[in-house]
Amino acid sequence: PKEYLITLQVKVKKWMKFQRDFENFRTACIPWEMKIKEIESHFGSSVASYFIFLRWMYGINIILFGLTFGLVMVPEALMGKPYGTLPRKTVPRAEEATAMNFATLWDFSGLAQYSVLFYGYYNNQRTIGWLKFRLPLSYFLVGVGSIGYSFMVVIRTMAKNAHDDGGGDDNSFNFSWKMFTSWDYLIGNPETADNKFASITTSFKEAIVEEQESRKEENVHLTRFLRVLANFFAFCTLAGSGYLIYFVVRRSQQFALEGLENYGWWERNEVNMVMSLLGMFCPTVFDVISALENYHPRIALRWQLGRIFALFLGNLYTFIIALMDEINLKLEEEKIVRQNMTIWLTNLYNGTLPENVTGPPPHVSLADVPRGPCWETMVGQEFVRLTVSDTVTTYITILIGDFLKAVFVRFFNYCWCWDLEYGFPSYSEFDISGNVLGLIFNQGMIWMGSFYAPCLPAINVIRLHTSMYLQCWAVMCCNVPHERVFKASRSNNFYMAMLLFILFLSTLPVVYTVVSVPPSFDCGPFSGKTRMFEVIGETLEHDFPSWFRKVFRLLSNPGVILPFILLMVYVQYTFILQIKNKINNRKITVLVQNAN
Structure with missing residues (x-):
């Protein structure tokens, strides 16, 4: 009947409206989804892949933050002995005058050093509070569990992306399909329509680049020569960077032996600042070098990522070697301090030291008790300082290198001798390779340093949260699309592979210190043990x-x-092998369907 058909049509329309509303609601529940979609519509999938990767890493760090905050920092703050009850929980007398100065706190020394932010504040009591919470065991298991969870998530994501990437695409009549089927006729919002128009335009640019690259003819011998020359220049840049890091680290060790109080701010932070500046300028050098190679933009991006990966990896492990040398010096110093503490206690007890003495007499202030060098806190401070300095350098680079440059080009273009927009300096393009590698190596420092500084995951969550908003704003307001827009792969497995490699390299120093290096004797939850793993x-x-x-x-x-x-x-x-077989079978199926 006619009435039944009308009723059915109304129900179908309501159901379709419900599906659209539910899809909009689901999209709105995904953090920053609309921002990323807007960036993708104007700058292409290659730039959007960075922000998708950043959002994924933000979720990982939320879990790491929950583990360290809920199972380590909060139990110690609520159930552990409060500040001032133990020497390790008290600022020494020599540091009391400057413990609350901004410069001291910014350097994560003073009161910040003697707090739950760092390893040395935690006591070695087997159980704390009325819950009998086993803090040393929890500290150890959270450190191991964070690494294990990270491995599991990265490998699972790689497997999922590899499985999803095997469906294959039908590239027959590519431009015709884009022309006649790209528009969404259900769009009713003008802003959404503008974004969709920009997205279709960008997809055509991507498809044109892909077609041009597939048909390009080139001089093979000249191309090979230029690529060899580009790799030679890249190798020289990497070697120079490594030597500079080595030179600066040797200088910092000399400054430490002579006393850092005799030097200024630059000498105390020289290693961190040089590493941050190299990470900022070397990718630009590699970008200039890559112009000689004339690769496809997607392949050029991978070469760029590989070179910056080698740069950051060399810098990071040079930094680790310097830390290991400093740890060895602290261990030697610890032996002398233990002997001096025995002599000091003997003098306090009038030459005869009673049995089972673990501390000074009650009349001696805890701020006056001699302290052993807590190398774990020292390592944690170095990683926190490096993370903070890298964050500040990145934000300053965005504000000066992108925003002020864009303002200058925009307002002085009308009264300049040449066209600033299409000539020098022009608007900046978004540096995909540098930003991706910055994320990956910053995460490596978090994995490596969070065992000694439980506050590092919290700092990284704040960094990633602010980076999302600041970089989204900078991209939309200050950057222009790449001259050669290209389509990113459907998965970020290349990013994931580098992240997995960095995760593996980050666990090696931590495992080495846990298994082979004795913990400090008077600080941290493992003090009094020969090795940290003995808590198990x-x-x-x-x-x-x-x-x-x-x-x-x-x-x-x-x-x-x-x-x-x-x-x-x-x-x-x-x-x-099973994943590869599935991918090949699906590709063969698509080819057969196209042939038919």
């Missing part, structure tokens, strides 16, 4: 039955662990 054995000894300890020792035997590792490698290899 202590827990098994006191909290589990004897049969469980025997099973655990059996499972931790190298003869059991090695076959298990080999089995995991075999399973991972088989999994990768």
